[in-house]
Amino acid sequence: MLVDGPTFRRLVRGRTLLVSAEHDALSVRQVAARVGLSPSHFIRMFAALFGDTPHQLRTRARLERAKQLLAEGATVTEACVELGFASVGSFSGLFHRRTGAPPSVYRRAVAAPRRAPLVPGCLGLMSEVPAAAPSNSEEAPPP
């Protein structure tokens, strides 16, 4: 599909609204209306452009904010309330499924002294690749 210039700008504006904590109360339908697209058109074009549906992208953004809050020392309950999740159970379950660990475990892990920085310095990841890594293999070595 071809996304023309005006539609592209509407979709980018939609993404900005979806990931912003300030506009978290807007439904996907309301965000589509705000940027002047029909909900079905908005969802279809959005997924083709960003690789996530609006709902998926918003969930991803909320979990990123949760990680940030936990890293800053918020309790799991505080993060849950701050992000507007209905219950600690649903928040913890979602967090666990998406990140591989419950929020309480993540919180303890980021609070512990770390050998490496919290986020990779992009190509800096290379320095962490094991020296024995084969340079011509298509398969990753066992961890």
Next chain:
Amino acid sequence: MLHIKLSSVMVEDQAKALAFYTDVLGFAKKLDIPVGEYRWITVVAPGRDDLELSLEPNANPAGKAFQQAMFAQGIPLTSFESDDLDAEHARLVAAGVAFTRAPMVAGPVKIAVFADTCGNLIQLHQPL
């Protein structure tokens, strides 16, 4: 003598990126090595390994801000060469890829721009 062996694009989700860059774009996985909570992933054009493209996580907030700003401005972060851009464009459109610029002649090249579903716009070019 130095030579250029590695380039990279930042991606939102490395697993999804590997799927898109191999299954949809048609590159071949070269390396996929776990590094802490991330992976060192590179892909190459099939049949050649003179240049690897690293799919690196955009987890650094500065990287994410840069990536999103460039995307919002419609600026591609890299360009892949094709010897038949129109055919490549038709193939990718059929695979559901969203283009922000259909193939057009721009001076000595034909170009097109698509979204890689990982947070980037990528250009295709064909020397004329």
